[in-house]
Amino acid sequence: MAPALRPPTEMAPARFEVTVYEVQVPENRLAELEAPALEAKATTAQDLAKALGEFGKTKVLYMIDQTVNLYGESIMLSTSEPMVTGTSRMGPGPAINSITYQQAGLVVNLAASPPPQDPPRKQLPVQVNFELSALADSGVEIGPEVKATRIRNMHLSHSETPRFGKPLVLLNVSAPAGADPAPPVAYVVRYVFRELKP
Numbered sequence: 001m002a003p004a005l006r007p008p009t010e011m012a013p014a015r016f017e018v019t020v021y022e023v024q025v026p027e028n029r030l031a032e033l034e035a036p037a038l039e040a041k042a043t044t045a046q047d048l049a050k051a052l053g054e055f056g057k058t059k060v061l062y063m064i065d066q067t068v069n070l071y072g073e074s075i076m077l078s079t080s081e082p083m084v085t086g087t088s089r090m091g092p093g094p095a096i097n098s099i100t101y102q103q104a105g106l107v108v109n110l111a112a113s114p115p116p117q118d119p120p121r122k123q124l125p126v127q128v129n130f131e132l133s134a135l136a137d138s139g140v141e142i143g144p145e146v147k148a149t150r151i152r153n154m155h156l157s158h159s160e161t162p163r164f165g166k167p168l169v170l171l172n173v174s175a176p177a178g179a180d181p182a183p184p185v186a187y188v189v190r191y192v193f194r195e196l197k198p
Helices: 026-034 035-039 045-053
Strands: 014-026 057-070 070-089 096-111 127-143 145-162 169-176 185-194
Touching: 014 045, 014 096, 014 127, 035 045, 045 057, 045 185, 057 070, 057 096, 057 127, 070 145, 096 145, 127 169, 127 185, 145 169, 145 185
Parallel strands: none
Antiparallel strands: 014 057, 014 185, 070 096, 096 127, 127 145, 169 185
8 A cells, every 4th residue: 555645735625525346247248348438327426336237246345525635635444354265174064264354445645736826726637546455256266165365456546637526437357367267356436526615
């Protein structure tokens, strides 16, 4: 995870809403999964969840709704997730799983530099960086009815002048390698900036 940014000296407050989804997508539908098409269906977080549900099993991993400073902000969400690392059986009894706990989470960094002549906040170009780590089942069996878990790490970023009230969608598809039969998993980030009224 990236280190926290130094506090900025300028202030440009806005409301920041983020929803991160995980979607299991059949391989034959990967080509249909496009950020611009999803963005058109992302008026609300619920609308996007419905659109993603047409591709496969969808769940929300993280949600953020808070006031931020567009000139610089760092948000970190962290969870400790159980991860099966092995399985063993002693005698005729049931298999015993070995479990460790793995840190997963989301880090969001916002950064902007004041434009020349300091125009209104609507002219401020903002860099948004998302770092996401998530656990996902693989298709590799490590014991009876037990599949190995793998860690997915990804980075998504976007830079533009905030379009207040208009959601943006970023997309990352993680496909298993080699002989792993697990289906591809898409990670979709919907975020929107909203103006704060004085």
